[in-house]
Amino acid sequence: MSIVTTAQAVPSRLFAIYASLFESDAGELKDRIEAWATPPSLSGRGADDDGESTTTLFSNTLQEARRIGLVEDMDEKLRLTADARGGGKKGHDSEVHFLDYMKRTLFDPLRAVETQQAGFMIALAWFLSSNPLRPINFSEAPQVGLRAQIGDHASKTELTSLNRYQNFLYWARYLGFATIVGGRDADDQNARRVIPDPVRAIEGALAAIFAESRELPVEQFLTRLSGIFPVFEKGSVREDYEAMRLIPVPDVGQRLSVTTSVALQRLADRQRIALTSVADAPARILDFGSREGRVSHIALRT
Template identity: 80%
Template sequence: MSIVTTAQAVPSRLFAIYAALFDSENGEVKDRIEAWATPPSLSGRGGDDDGESTTTLFSNTLAEARRIGLVEEVEDKLRLTADARGGGKKGKGSETFFLAFLRRTLFDPTRAAETQQAGFMVALSWFLSSSPLRPMNFSEAPQNNLKAQIGDHASKTELTSLNRYQNFLYWARYLGFATIVGGGSDAEDVTSRRVIPDPVKAIESALPAIFSEGNDLPIEQFMMRLAAIFPVFETGSVRQDYEAMRLTPLADGDKRLSITTSLALQRLADRQRLTMATVADAPGRILDFGSREGRVSRIALREAA
Protein backbone atom coordinates (compact mmCIF):
# COMPACT_ATOMS: atom_id res chain seq x y z
CA MET A 1 0.00 0.00 0.00
CA SER A 2 1.05 3.62 -0.50
CA ILE A 3 -0.33 7.16 -0.59
CA VAL A 4 -1.40 6.40 -4.17
CA THR A 5 -3.07 3.04 -3.56
CA THR A 6 -4.70 3.86 -0.19
CA ALA A 7 -7.80 5.77 -1.22
CA GLN A 8 -8.28 7.40 2.18
CA ALA A 9 -4.70 8.71 2.40
CA VAL A 10 -5.26 12.10 0.79
CA PRO A 11 -3.13 15.06 1.93
CA SER A 12 -5.82 16.67 4.09
CA ARG A 13 -6.40 13.52 6.17
CA LEU A 14 -2.72 12.78 6.76
CA PHE A 15 -2.15 16.40 7.69
CA ALA A 16 -5.13 16.32 10.09
CA ILE A 17 -3.42 13.52 12.03
CA TYR A 18 -0.07 15.30 11.86
CA ALA A 19 -1.48 18.63 13.03
CA ALA A 20 -3.38 17.01 15.89
CA LEU A 21 -0.19 15.37 17.16
CA PHE A 22 2.13 18.29 16.45
CA ASP A 23 0.96 20.14 19.56
CA SER A 24 1.09 16.99 21.73
CA GLU A 25 4.72 16.09 22.28
CA ASN A 26 3.77 13.32 24.71
CA GLY A 27 1.21 11.81 22.36
CA GLU A 28 -2.55 11.31 22.44
CA VAL A 29 -4.81 8.31 22.80
CA LYS A 30 -6.03 6.93 19.47
CA ASP A 31 -9.74 7.62 20.06
CA ARG A 32 -9.09 11.29 20.75
CA ILE A 33 -7.03 11.66 17.56
CA GLU A 34 -9.79 9.95 15.59
CA ALA A 35 -12.31 12.46 16.94
CA TRP A 36 -10.06 15.37 15.96
CA ALA A 37 -9.17 14.00 12.52
CA THR A 38 -12.69 13.00 11.45
CA PRO A 39 -15.03 15.81 10.31
CA PRO A 40 -18.10 16.17 12.58
CA SER A 41 -20.39 15.74 9.57
CA LEU A 42 -19.03 12.23 9.02
CA SER A 43 -19.00 11.34 12.69
CA GLY A 44 -22.63 12.28 12.92
CA ARG A 45 -23.85 9.95 10.19
CA GLY A 46 -21.23 7.23 10.42
CA GLY A 47 -19.91 7.37 6.88
CA ASP A 48 -18.85 9.45 3.92
CA ASP A 49 -20.76 10.15 0.71
CA ASP A 50 -19.87 6.68 -0.61
CA GLY A 51 -21.08 4.95 2.52
CA GLU A 52 -17.58 4.41 3.90
CA SER A 53 -17.45 4.23 7.69
CA THR A 54 -15.52 6.79 9.69
CA THR A 55 -13.64 3.87 11.26
CA THR A 56 -12.32 2.85 7.84
CA LEU A 57 -11.49 6.42 6.91
CA PHE A 58 -9.41 6.87 10.04
CA SER A 59 -7.88 3.41 10.34
CA ASN A 60 -6.68 3.28 6.74
CA THR A 61 -5.31 6.81 6.92
CA LEU A 62 -3.56 5.99 10.18
CA ALA A 63 -2.10 2.80 8.70
CA GLU A 64 -0.56 4.85 5.89
CA ALA A 65 0.73 7.44 8.36
CA ARG A 66 2.50 4.64 10.20
CA ARG A 67 3.82 3.07 7.00
CA ILE A 68 5.33 6.32 5.83
CA GLY A 69 6.98 6.89 9.20
CA LEU A 70 4.80 9.80 10.27
CA VAL A 71 3.47 8.40 13.57
CA GLU A 72 4.34 5.73 16.10
CA GLU A 73 2.52 4.17 19.05
CA VAL A 74 4.20 4.37 22.47
CA GLU A 75 2.51 3.23 25.69
CA ASP A 76 -0.93 3.13 24.06
CA LYS A 77 -0.55 6.65 22.70
CA LEU A 78 0.03 7.90 19.19
CA ARG A 79 2.75 10.48 18.63
CA LEU A 80 4.80 11.89 15.78
CA THR A 81 8.12 10.23 15.12
CA ALA A 82 11.15 12.44 15.84
CA ASP A 83 11.92 12.56 12.11
CA ALA A 84 8.38 13.63 11.25
CA ARG A 85 8.39 16.37 13.89
CA GLY A 86 11.69 17.63 12.50
CA GLY A 87 12.42 19.76 15.54
CA GLY A 88 9.10 21.62 15.32
CA LYS A 89 7.53 22.88 18.54
CA LYS A 90 3.96 23.52 19.64
CA GLY A 91 2.36 26.43 17.85
CA LYS A 92 2.21 27.67 14.28
CA GLY A 93 4.14 26.18 11.40
CA SER A 94 3.09 22.53 11.57
CA GLU A 95 2.42 22.34 7.83
CA THR A 96 5.96 23.53 7.05
CA PHE A 97 7.39 20.58 8.98
CA PHE A 98 4.82 18.22 7.47
CA LEU A 99 5.84 19.21 3.93
CA ALA A 100 9.54 18.95 4.78
CA PHE A 101 9.03 15.41 6.09
CA LEU A 102 7.07 14.36 3.01
CA ARG A 103 9.78 15.69 0.70
CA ARG A 104 12.52 13.94 2.69
CA THR A 105 10.60 10.67 2.48
CA LEU A 106 8.93 10.64 -0.93
CA PHE A 107 11.86 12.05 -2.90
CA ASP A 108 14.64 9.94 -1.41
CA PRO A 109 14.68 6.75 -3.53
CA THR A 110 15.93 4.61 -0.63
CA ARG A 111 13.41 5.92 1.90
CA ALA A 112 10.61 5.81 -0.65
CA ALA A 113 11.33 2.13 -1.31
CA GLU A 114 11.55 1.33 2.42
CA THR A 115 8.15 2.96 3.08
CA GLN A 116 6.51 1.42 -0.03
CA GLN A 117 6.19 4.81 -1.77
CA ALA A 118 8.49 4.26 -4.78
CA GLY A 119 5.61 4.22 -7.27
CA PHE A 120 4.81 7.86 -6.58
CA MET A 121 8.05 9.14 -8.11
CA VAL A 122 7.68 6.88 -11.15
CA ALA A 123 4.16 8.25 -11.69
CA LEU A 124 5.40 11.81 -11.18
CA SER A 125 8.18 11.30 -13.74
CA TRP A 126 5.53 10.26 -16.28
CA PHE A 127 3.35 13.21 -15.30
CA LEU A 128 6.15 15.78 -15.66
CA SER A 129 7.16 14.37 -19.03
CA SER A 130 3.61 15.07 -20.28
CA SER A 131 2.75 18.38 -21.93
CA PRO A 132 0.91 21.12 -19.99
CA LEU A 133 -0.28 22.38 -23.38
CA ARG A 134 -2.60 19.34 -23.48
CA PRO A 135 -4.30 19.24 -20.05
CA MET A 136 -5.34 15.81 -18.80
CA ASN A 137 -8.85 14.76 -17.87
CA PHE A 138 -9.22 14.45 -14.10
CA SER A 139 -11.94 11.82 -14.58
CA GLU A 140 -10.17 9.59 -17.10
CA ALA A 141 -7.69 6.97 -15.89
CA PRO A 142 -4.35 7.01 -17.77
CA GLN A 143 -3.73 3.26 -18.19
CA ASN A 144 -3.93 3.30 -21.98
CA ASN A 145 -1.64 6.33 -22.20
CA LEU A 146 0.89 4.71 -19.87
CA LYS A 147 0.76 1.40 -21.71
CA ALA A 148 1.45 3.18 -25.02
CA GLN A 149 4.45 4.98 -23.53
CA ILE A 150 6.15 2.39 -21.31
CA GLY A 151 4.42 -0.91 -22.05
CA ASP A 152 4.49 -3.49 -19.27
CA HIS A 153 6.29 -1.03 -16.97
CA ALA A 154 3.02 0.89 -16.57
CA SER A 155 2.17 -0.97 -13.36
CA LYS A 156 5.25 0.56 -11.66
CA THR A 157 3.39 3.87 -11.51
CA GLU A 158 0.57 2.25 -9.46
CA LEU A 159 -1.92 4.25 -11.57
CA THR A 160 -4.04 1.21 -12.35
CA SER A 161 -7.47 2.72 -11.60
CA LEU A 162 -9.26 6.05 -11.63
CA ASN A 163 -9.25 6.29 -7.82
CA ARG A 164 -5.50 5.77 -7.67
CA TYR A 165 -4.92 8.28 -10.45
CA GLN A 166 -6.97 10.92 -8.65
CA ASN A 167 -5.21 10.22 -5.35
CA PHE A 168 -1.90 10.71 -7.15
CA LEU A 169 -3.13 14.02 -8.57
CA TYR A 170 -4.15 15.30 -5.14
CA TRP A 171 -0.63 14.57 -3.86
CA ALA A 172 1.05 16.02 -6.96
CA ARG A 173 -0.91 19.24 -6.45
CA TYR A 174 -0.21 19.38 -2.71
CA LEU A 175 3.52 18.93 -3.24
CA GLY A 176 3.68 21.66 -5.87
CA PHE A 177 3.75 19.72 -9.14
CA ALA A 178 0.24 20.13 -10.54
CA THR A 179 -2.68 22.48 -11.03
CA ILE A 180 -6.28 21.22 -11.14
CA VAL A 181 -8.78 23.53 -12.82
CA GLY A 182 -12.53 23.51 -13.39
CA GLY A 183 -15.15 21.39 -11.71
CA GLY A 184 -17.98 22.10 -9.33
CA SER A 185 -20.54 20.33 -7.20
CA ASP A 186 -22.48 18.46 -9.88
CA ALA A 187 -21.35 15.49 -11.94
CA GLU A 188 -21.07 17.42 -15.21
CA ASP A 189 -18.75 19.99 -13.64
CA VAL A 190 -16.59 17.30 -12.04
CA THR A 191 -16.05 15.52 -15.35
CA SER A 192 -14.91 18.80 -16.88
CA ARG A 193 -11.97 19.14 -14.47
CA ARG A 194 -8.56 19.26 -16.10
CA VAL A 195 -5.07 18.65 -14.73
CA ILE A 196 -1.95 20.53 -15.78
CA PRO A 197 1.63 19.44 -15.01
CA ASP A 198 2.90 22.55 -13.20
CA PRO A 199 6.01 22.21 -10.99
CA VAL A 200 6.56 25.94 -10.41
CA LYS A 201 5.93 25.72 -6.64
CA ALA A 202 8.17 22.67 -6.27
CA ILE A 203 11.05 24.29 -8.16
CA GLU A 204 10.64 27.55 -6.26
CA SER A 205 10.79 25.68 -2.93
CA ALA A 206 14.16 24.22 -3.98
CA LEU A 207 15.79 27.52 -5.03
CA PRO A 208 17.40 28.35 -1.63
CA ALA A 209 19.17 24.98 -1.56
CA ILE A 210 20.12 25.11 -5.24
CA PHE A 211 21.72 28.55 -4.90
CA SER A 212 23.14 28.08 -1.40
CA GLU A 213 26.72 28.64 -2.62
CA GLY A 214 26.14 31.39 -5.18
CA ASN A 215 23.42 33.09 -7.19
CA ASP A 216 24.56 32.17 -10.71
CA LEU A 217 24.91 28.64 -12.10
CA PRO A 218 25.44 26.88 -15.42
CA ILE A 219 22.19 25.23 -16.51
CA GLU A 220 23.61 21.72 -16.11
CA GLN A 221 24.65 22.42 -12.53
CA PHE A 222 21.24 23.94 -11.82
CA MET A 223 19.47 20.86 -13.19
CA MET A 224 21.75 18.47 -11.28
CA ARG A 225 21.04 20.27 -8.01
CA LEU A 226 17.30 20.38 -8.72
CA ALA A 227 17.32 16.66 -9.56
CA ALA A 228 19.23 15.88 -6.35
CA ILE A 229 16.28 17.35 -4.43
CA PHE A 230 13.55 16.05 -6.74
CA PRO A 231 14.84 13.06 -8.79
CA VAL A 232 11.78 13.30 -11.03
CA PHE A 233 13.28 16.15 -13.07
CA GLU A 234 15.67 15.77 -16.00
CA THR A 235 19.04 14.22 -14.98
CA GLY A 236 17.39 12.79 -11.84
CA SER A 237 17.81 9.08 -11.13
CA VAL A 238 14.08 8.26 -11.15
CA ARG A 239 13.43 10.35 -14.27
CA GLN A 240 16.29 8.59 -16.06
CA ASP A 241 14.86 5.21 -15.06
CA TYR A 242 11.49 6.30 -16.43
CA GLU A 243 13.00 7.51 -19.70
CA ALA A 244 14.73 4.14 -20.08
CA MET A 245 11.30 2.46 -19.90
CA ARG A 246 9.98 4.39 -22.92
CA LEU A 247 9.10 2.30 -25.93
CA THR A 248 10.14 5.26 -28.10
CA PRO A 249 13.10 7.27 -26.77
CA LEU A 250 12.85 11.06 -26.87
CA ALA A 251 14.85 12.88 -29.54
CA ASP A 252 17.59 15.14 -28.12
CA GLY A 253 16.70 13.90 -24.65
CA ASP A 254 20.13 14.86 -23.32
CA LYS A 255 19.88 18.44 -24.65
CA ARG A 256 16.20 19.35 -24.51
CA LEU A 257 14.18 20.14 -21.39
CA SER A 258 10.56 19.01 -21.39
CA ILE A 259 7.80 21.49 -22.13
CA THR A 260 6.73 21.21 -18.49
CA THR A 261 10.18 22.08 -17.11
CA SER A 262 10.77 24.76 -19.76
CA LEU A 263 7.50 26.56 -19.02
CA ALA A 264 8.03 26.34 -15.26
CA LEU A 265 11.47 27.96 -15.53
CA GLN A 266 10.10 30.64 -17.84
CA ARG A 267 7.27 31.41 -15.43
CA LEU A 268 9.78 31.82 -12.60
CA ALA A 269 11.74 34.19 -14.82
CA ASP A 270 8.55 36.11 -15.60
CA ARG A 271 7.91 36.40 -11.86
CA GLN A 272 11.38 37.91 -11.35
CA ARG A 273 12.60 34.89 -9.35
CA LEU A 274 15.14 33.72 -11.94
CA THR A 275 17.15 35.15 -14.80
CA MET A 276 17.97 32.89 -17.75
CA ALA A 277 20.78 33.79 -20.11
CA THR A 278 22.53 32.38 -23.15
CA VAL A 279 26.29 32.66 -23.33
CA ALA A 280 27.99 32.17 -26.69
CA ASP A 281 29.87 28.85 -27.00
CA ALA A 282 28.80 27.78 -23.48
CA PRO A 283 27.05 24.41 -23.04
CA GLY A 284 23.30 24.86 -22.84
CA ARG A 285 19.88 23.27 -22.94
CA ILE A 286 17.04 23.70 -25.38
CA LEU A 287 13.89 25.16 -23.85
CA ASP A 288 10.80 23.64 -25.46
CA PHE A 289 7.71 25.86 -25.38
CA GLY A 290 5.69 23.80 -27.84
CA SER A 291 5.26 26.31 -30.64
CA ARG A 292 8.76 27.73 -30.26
CA GLU A 293 12.13 26.99 -28.73
CA GLY A 294 14.70 28.89 -26.70
CA ARG A 295 18.11 28.20 -25.26
CA VAL A 296 19.62 28.68 -21.83
CA SER A 297 23.17 28.22 -20.62
CA ARG A 298 23.08 29.99 -17.22
CA ILE A 299 20.45 30.59 -14.55
CA ALA A 300 20.69 33.20 -11.79
CA LEU A 301 18.60 33.73 -8.67
CA ARG A 302 16.91 37.09 -8.15
CA GLU A 303 15.68 38.52 -4.89
CA ALA A 304 12.13 37.58 -3.88
CA ALA A 305 9.56 40.20 -4.84
Protein backbone atom coordinates in the same frame (compact mmCIF):
# COMPACT_ATOMS: atom_id res chain seq x y z
CA MET B 1 -0.01 0.09 0.12
CA SER B 2 1.06 3.73 -0.31
CA ILE B 3 -0.30 7.27 -0.41
CA VAL B 4 -1.39 6.52 -3.99
CA THR B 5 -3.06 3.16 -3.38
CA THR B 6 -4.68 4.00 -0.01
CA ALA B 7 -7.79 5.91 -1.04
CA GLN B 8 -8.20 7.64 2.32
CA ALA B 9 -4.59 8.89 2.53
CA VAL B 10 -5.14 12.26 0.88
CA PRO B 11 -2.94 15.18 2.00
CA SER B 12 -5.57 16.83 4.19
CA ARG B 13 -6.21 13.68 6.26
CA LEU B 14 -2.56 12.81 6.83
CA PHE B 15 -1.88 16.41 7.76
CA ALA B 16 -4.86 16.44 10.13
CA ILE B 17 -3.31 13.57 12.10
CA TYR B 18 0.11 15.21 11.99
CA ALA B 19 -1.17 18.61 13.11
CA SER B 20 -3.19 17.08 15.95
CA LEU B 21 -0.11 15.33 17.34
CA PHE B 22 2.32 18.17 16.63
CA GLU B 23 1.03 20.19 19.59
CA SER B 24 1.65 17.38 22.08
CA ASP B 25 5.10 15.98 22.81
CA ALA B 26 3.54 13.33 25.05
CA GLY B 27 1.13 12.12 22.39
CA GLU B 28 -2.65 11.81 22.38
CA LEU B 29 -5.13 9.01 22.91
CA LYS B 30 -6.00 7.28 19.63
CA ASP B 31 -9.75 7.69 20.23
CA ARG B 32 -9.33 11.44 20.66
CA ILE B 33 -7.34 11.76 17.44
CA GLU B 34 -9.99 9.73 15.62
CA ALA B 35 -12.72 12.05 16.90
CA TRP B 36 -10.78 15.06 15.65
CA ALA B 37 -9.88 13.54 12.30
CA THR B 38 -13.23 11.94 11.37
CA PRO B 39 -16.11 14.25 10.35
CA PRO B 40 -19.24 13.76 12.53
CA SER B 41 -21.31 13.03 9.42
CA LEU B 42 -19.14 9.99 8.72
CA SER B 43 -18.10 8.80 12.15
CA GLY B 44 -21.23 6.68 12.66
CA ARG B 45 -21.80 5.57 9.10
CA GLY B 46 -21.94 1.80 8.89
CA ALA B 47 -21.78 1.31 12.66
CA ASP B 48 -22.31 -2.21 13.96
CA ASP B 49 -24.71 -3.36 16.72
CA ASP B 50 -22.26 -2.25 19.42
CA GLY B 51 -22.11 1.24 17.99
CA GLU B 52 -18.55 0.88 16.69
CA SER B 53 -17.87 2.87 13.54
CA THR B 54 -16.81 0.85 10.53
CA THR B 55 -15.66 3.84 8.50
CA THR B 56 -12.16 3.36 7.19
CA LEU B 57 -11.42 7.07 6.84
CA PHE B 58 -9.38 7.20 10.02
CA SER B 59 -8.08 3.64 10.30
CA ASN B 60 -6.66 3.46 6.78
CA THR B 61 -5.19 6.95 6.99
CA LEU B 62 -3.56 6.07 10.32
CA GLN B 63 -2.17 2.86 8.86
CA GLU B 64 -0.53 4.85 6.08
CA ALA B 65 0.77 7.42 8.59
CA ARG B 66 2.46 4.56 10.46
CA ARG B 67 3.85 3.04 7.25
CA ILE B 68 5.37 6.30 6.12
CA GLY B 69 6.94 6.89 9.54
CA LEU B 70 4.83 9.85 10.65
CA VAL B 71 3.45 8.35 13.86
CA GLU B 72 4.27 5.65 16.39
CA ASP B 73 2.29 3.90 19.12
CA MET B 74 3.16 4.52 22.76
CA ASP B 75 1.04 2.55 25.23
CA GLU B 76 -2.53 3.60 24.33
CA LYS B 77 -1.39 6.83 22.72
CA LEU B 78 -0.16 7.99 19.35
CA ARG B 79 2.70 10.44 18.90
CA LEU B 80 4.82 11.82 16.09
CA THR B 81 8.13 10.12 15.48
CA ALA B 82 11.16 12.29 16.23
CA ASP B 83 12.10 12.24 12.55
CA ALA B 84 8.63 13.39 11.47
CA ARG B 85 8.59 16.17 14.07
CA GLY B 86 11.89 17.40 12.68
CA GLY B 87 12.67 19.55 15.70
CA GLY B 88 9.35 21.38 15.47
CA LYS B 89 7.93 22.76 18.70
CA LYS B 90 4.44 23.63 19.85
CA GLY B 91 3.44 26.95 18.33
CA HIS B 92 5.52 26.45 15.18
CA ASP B 93 3.90 26.12 11.76
CA SER B 94 3.15 22.40 11.74
CA GLU B 95 2.51 22.29 7.99
CA VAL B 96 6.05 23.46 7.24
CA HIS B 97 7.42 20.49 9.17
CA PHE B 98 4.87 18.11 7.64
CA LEU B 99 5.79 19.15 4.09
CA ASP B 100 9.49 18.88 4.87
CA TYR B 101 9.06 15.34 6.14
CA MET B 102 6.90 14.24 3.23
CA LYS B 103 9.40 15.62 0.72
CA ARG B 104 12.34 14.00 2.53
CA THR B 105 10.54 10.68 2.48
CA LEU B 106 8.93 10.68 -0.97
CA PHE B 107 11.91 12.10 -2.88
CA ASP B 108 14.67 10.03 -1.32
CA PRO B 109 14.77 6.88 -3.48
CA LEU B 110 15.95 4.66 -0.60
CA ARG B 111 13.42 5.98 1.92
CA ALA B 112 10.67 5.80 -0.67
CA VAL B 113 11.36 2.10 -1.16
CA GLU B 114 11.58 1.45 2.60
CA THR B 115 8.19 3.12 3.20
CA GLN B 116 6.56 1.54 0.11
CA GLN B 117 6.19 4.89 -1.68
CA ALA B 118 8.46 4.34 -4.70
CA GLY B 119 5.56 4.33 -7.17
CA PHE B 120 4.81 7.99 -6.48
CA MET B 121 8.06 9.25 -8.00
CA ILE B 122 7.71 7.02 -11.06
CA ALA B 123 4.19 8.37 -11.60
CA LEU B 124 5.45 11.92 -11.11
CA ALA B 125 8.23 11.41 -13.65
CA TRP B 126 5.56 10.36 -16.15
CA PHE B 127 3.38 13.32 -15.21
CA LEU B 128 6.20 15.87 -15.61
CA SER B 129 7.08 14.45 -19.01
CA SER B 130 3.53 15.23 -20.18
CA ASN B 131 2.75 18.40 -22.10
CA PRO B 132 1.20 21.18 -19.96
CA LEU B 133 -0.12 22.78 -23.14
CA ARG B 134 -2.51 19.82 -23.39
CA PRO B 135 -4.16 19.59 -19.96
CA ILE B 136 -4.96 16.08 -18.74
CA ASN B 137 -8.45 14.86 -17.93
CA PHE B 138 -8.94 14.63 -14.16
CA SER B 139 -11.70 12.02 -14.53
CA GLU B 140 -10.06 9.58 -16.90
CA ALA B 141 -7.56 7.04 -15.60
CA PRO B 142 -4.31 7.00 -17.62
CA GLN B 143 -3.65 3.25 -17.84
CA VAL B 144 -4.08 3.03 -21.61
CA GLY B 145 -1.75 5.94 -22.28
CA LEU B 146 0.80 4.68 -19.78
CA ARG B 147 0.89 1.22 -21.34
CA ALA B 148 1.35 2.80 -24.75
CA GLN B 149 4.36 4.72 -23.41
CA ILE B 150 6.09 2.22 -21.13
CA GLY B 151 4.36 -1.13 -21.68
CA ASP B 152 4.37 -3.54 -18.73
CA HIS B 153 6.26 -1.00 -16.61
CA ALA B 154 3.00 0.95 -16.28
CA SER B 155 2.10 -0.96 -13.11
CA LYS B 156 5.15 0.53 -11.37
CA THR B 157 3.38 3.90 -11.28
CA GLU B 158 0.51 2.36 -9.25
CA LEU B 159 -1.94 4.38 -11.38
CA THR B 160 -4.11 1.35 -12.08
CA SER B 161 -7.51 2.89 -11.32
CA LEU B 162 -9.24 6.26 -11.41
CA ASN B 163 -9.21 6.52 -7.62
CA ARG B 164 -5.46 5.94 -7.42
CA TYR B 165 -4.85 8.39 -10.25
CA GLN B 166 -6.83 11.12 -8.50
CA ASN B 167 -5.08 10.43 -5.19
CA PHE B 168 -1.78 10.87 -7.01
CA LEU B 169 -2.99 14.17 -8.47
CA TYR B 170 -4.01 15.50 -5.05
CA TRP B 171 -0.52 14.78 -3.75
CA ALA B 172 1.16 16.21 -6.85
CA ARG B 173 -0.81 19.43 -6.37
CA TYR B 174 -0.11 19.57 -2.63
CA LEU B 175 3.63 19.15 -3.16
CA GLY B 176 3.79 21.86 -5.82
CA PHE B 177 3.86 19.90 -9.08
CA ALA B 178 0.34 20.31 -10.46
CA THR B 179 -2.56 22.68 -10.96
CA ILE B 180 -6.15 21.42 -11.12
CA VAL B 181 -8.59 23.70 -12.93
CA GLY B 182 -12.26 23.70 -13.90
CA GLY B 183 -15.41 22.31 -12.34
CA ARG B 184 -18.62 20.94 -13.80
CA ASP B 185 -19.87 21.91 -17.24
CA ALA B 186 -23.42 22.82 -18.35
CA ASP B 187 -24.37 19.13 -18.42
CA ASP B 188 -23.14 18.68 -14.83
CA GLN B 189 -20.22 16.61 -16.06
CA ASN B 190 -16.86 16.81 -14.34
CA ALA B 191 -14.81 19.07 -16.58
CA ARG B 192 -11.73 19.39 -14.39
CA ARG B 193 -8.34 19.30 -16.07
CA VAL B 194 -4.87 18.84 -14.64
CA ILE B 195 -1.78 20.76 -15.73
CA PRO B 196 1.76 19.58 -14.96
CA ASP B 197 3.01 22.70 -13.16
CA PRO B 198 6.13 22.35 -10.97
CA VAL B 199 6.66 26.10 -10.46
CA ARG B 200 6.03 25.96 -6.70
CA ALA B 201 8.28 22.93 -6.25
CA ILE B 202 11.17 24.51 -8.16
CA GLU B 203 10.70 27.89 -6.47
CA GLY B 204 10.82 26.24 -3.05
CA ALA B 205 14.15 24.62 -3.95
CA LEU B 206 15.88 27.77 -5.23
CA ALA B 207 17.52 28.67 -1.91
CA ALA B 208 19.18 25.25 -1.68
CA ILE B 209 20.13 25.21 -5.37
CA PHE B 210 21.84 28.61 -5.17
CA ALA B 211 23.25 28.22 -1.65
CA GLU B 212 26.86 28.56 -2.86
CA SER B 213 26.53 30.70 -5.98
CA ARG B 214 23.95 33.08 -7.39
CA GLU B 215 24.56 31.93 -10.98
CA LEU B 216 25.01 28.39 -12.27
CA PRO B 217 25.58 26.74 -15.64
CA VAL B 218 22.33 25.08 -16.67
CA GLU B 219 23.74 21.57 -16.24
CA GLN B 220 24.80 22.33 -12.67
CA PHE B 221 21.39 23.85 -11.96
CA LEU B 222 19.70 20.68 -13.24
CA THR B 223 22.05 18.48 -11.21
CA ARG B 224 21.16 20.31 -8.01
CA LEU B 225 17.44 20.44 -8.80
CA SER B 226 17.34 16.72 -9.59
CA GLY B 227 19.31 16.01 -6.42
CA ILE B 228 16.35 17.43 -4.49
CA PHE B 229 13.64 16.09 -6.80
CA PRO B 230 14.92 13.09 -8.84
CA VAL B 231 11.88 13.35 -11.11
CA PHE B 232 13.37 16.22 -13.13
CA GLU B 233 15.85 15.96 -15.99
CA LYS B 234 19.17 14.36 -14.90
CA GLY B 235 17.42 12.80 -11.90
CA SER B 236 17.75 9.06 -11.29
CA VAL B 237 14.00 8.40 -11.32
CA ARG B 238 13.46 10.50 -14.45
CA GLU B 239 16.25 8.64 -16.24
CA ASP B 240 14.78 5.31 -15.14
CA TYR B 241 11.42 6.41 -16.54
CA GLU B 242 12.95 7.50 -19.84
CA ALA B 243 14.65 4.10 -20.11
CA MET B 244 11.22 2.42 -19.79
CA ARG B 245 9.82 4.18 -22.87
CA LEU B 246 8.95 1.91 -25.76
CA ILE B 247 9.81 4.77 -28.13
CA PRO B 248 12.68 6.91 -26.78
CA VAL B 249 12.31 10.68 -26.87
CA PRO B 250 14.84 12.21 -29.30
CA ASP B 251 17.41 14.72 -28.01
CA VAL B 252 16.46 13.94 -24.40
CA GLY B 253 19.95 14.97 -23.27
CA GLN B 254 19.86 18.33 -25.04
CA ARG B 255 16.24 19.41 -24.75
CA LEU B 256 14.22 20.16 -21.63
CA SER B 257 10.62 18.96 -21.49
CA VAL B 258 7.85 21.44 -22.18
CA THR B 259 6.84 21.22 -18.51
CA THR B 260 10.30 22.12 -17.20
CA SER B 261 10.81 24.77 -19.89
CA VAL B 262 7.52 26.54 -19.15
CA ALA B 263 8.11 26.37 -15.39
CA LEU B 264 11.54 27.97 -15.70
CA GLN B 265 10.20 30.68 -18.00
CA ARG B 266 7.37 31.47 -15.59
CA LEU B 267 9.89 31.83 -12.76
CA ALA B 268 11.91 34.17 -14.98
CA ASP B 269 8.76 36.18 -15.75
CA ARG B 270 8.17 36.50 -12.00
CA GLN B 271 11.72 37.85 -11.58
CA ARG B 272 12.73 34.88 -9.42
CA ILE B 273 15.44 33.67 -11.81
CA ALA B 274 17.21 34.94 -14.92
CA LEU B 275 17.72 32.71 -17.97
CA THR B 276 20.69 33.63 -20.15
CA SER B 277 22.38 32.18 -23.20
CA VAL B 278 26.14 32.67 -23.47
CA ALA B 279 27.68 32.09 -26.87
CA ASP B 280 29.69 28.85 -27.16
CA ALA B 281 28.68 27.73 -23.64
CA PRO B 282 27.01 24.33 -23.20
CA ALA B 283 23.26 24.90 -23.30
CA ARG B 284 19.87 23.23 -23.20
CA ILE B 285 16.98 23.80 -25.60
CA LEU B 286 13.86 25.22 -23.98
CA ASP B 287 10.77 23.70 -25.57
CA PHE B 288 7.69 25.95 -25.46
CA GLY B 289 5.63 23.91 -27.90
CA SER B 290 5.25 26.41 -30.72
CA ARG B 291 8.73 27.89 -30.28
CA GLU B 292 12.11 27.13 -28.76
CA GLY B 293 14.70 28.98 -26.71
CA ARG B 294 18.20 28.36 -25.43
CA VAL B 295 19.64 28.60 -21.92
CA SER B 296 23.24 28.13 -20.80
CA HIS B 297 23.10 29.80 -17.36
CA ILE B 298 20.46 30.32 -14.67
CA ALA B 299 20.83 32.99 -11.97
CA LEU B 300 18.90 33.72 -8.80
CA ARG B 301 17.35 37.17 -8.71
CA THR B 302 16.66 39.17 -5.57
